[in-house]
Amino acid sequence: MQQMKLLQSLYQQRAFGYQYFDDIKSVPFENSDLSDMPSTLTQLATYINDCSLCNLSKGRKHIVFGEGNVHADLMFIGEGPGELEDNSGRPFVGRAGELLDRIIQNVLMLKREDVYIANIVKCRPPANRAPTEEEVAKCKPFLIKQIEIVKPKIIIALGATSYSYLTGDMSGKISRVRGEMINFGTSKLMPTFHPSYLLRNPSAKKEVMSDMLKVKAIL
Ligand code: URA
Numbered sequence: 001m002q003q004m005k006l007l008q009s010l011y012q013q014r015a016f017g018y019q020y021f022d023d024i025k026s027v028p029f030e031n032s033d034l035s036d037m038p039s040t041l042t043q044l045a046t047y048i049n050d051c052s053l054c055n056l057s058k059g060r061k062h063i064v065f066g067e068g069n070v071h072a073d074l075m076f077i078g079e080g081p082g083e084l085e086d087n088s089g090r091p092f093v094g095r096a097g098e099l100l101d102r103i104i105q106n107v108l109m110l111k112r113e114d115v116y117i118a119n120i121v122k123c124r125p126p127a128n129r130a131p132t133e134e135e136v137a138k139c140k141p142f143l144i145k146q147i148e149i150v151k152p153k154i155i156i157a158l159g160a161t162s163y164s165y166l167t168g169d170m171s172g173k174i175s176r177v178r179g180e181m182i183n184f185g186t187s188k189l190m191p192t193f194h195p196s197y198l199l200r201n202p203s204a205k206k207e208v209m210s211d212m213l214k215v216k217a218i219l
Helices: 002-015 041-047 083-088 095-107 133-150 159-167 195-200 202-218
Strands: 074-078 116-119 154-158 182-184 187-192
Touching: 041 133, 074 133, 074 159, 095 195, 095 202, 116 133, 154 159, 154 202, 159 182, 159 187, 187 202, 195 202
Parallel strands: 074 116, 074 154, 154 187
Antiparallel strands: 182 187
């Protein structure tokens, strides 16, 4: 009888639009450092498969781990997955991705499979907002491990969010810092405009072209 009442009340709540989510689990790697993490990308992807370290995990369809050449000289880092990326589990597959593909092919003269593509966070922020500091703090160690494994010669930070969270320079206006290559561990880092910005401001493509030519010159 008790159970029937509970069930009835749950059905009522569902009818009113309530949804049930598991509590955020404390996962074994909550405080793990880079040396505790697996040393291949495939293992790392499996390692974070059930990640629920931040609230973004509650709304995601897929973790967008990143993809590309494990030994790429060039790594692109965007902000975070959008709707299409969340649906597919792959980075940069929407309109911004089409533009990124054209830059890779027509300016850098490479194929998408030659480079590695990842994001600052691996789960989609709601309504495509920028990820918060807390979300980035939870997710960034996995990205740093990816960088450590791929060891790219050059990292291209796509947009202000990517640049700021990678470097810690939170005051960095992308229009001021873009085009200047800086040291980033054993890699170089080139900040440039995000492809989504280029879709809204096509006249900024010439700046990105100039940034990519600098990258190409030292690849
Ligand atoms: N924008 C990003 O920053 N990353 C993606 O993967 C897609 C769009």
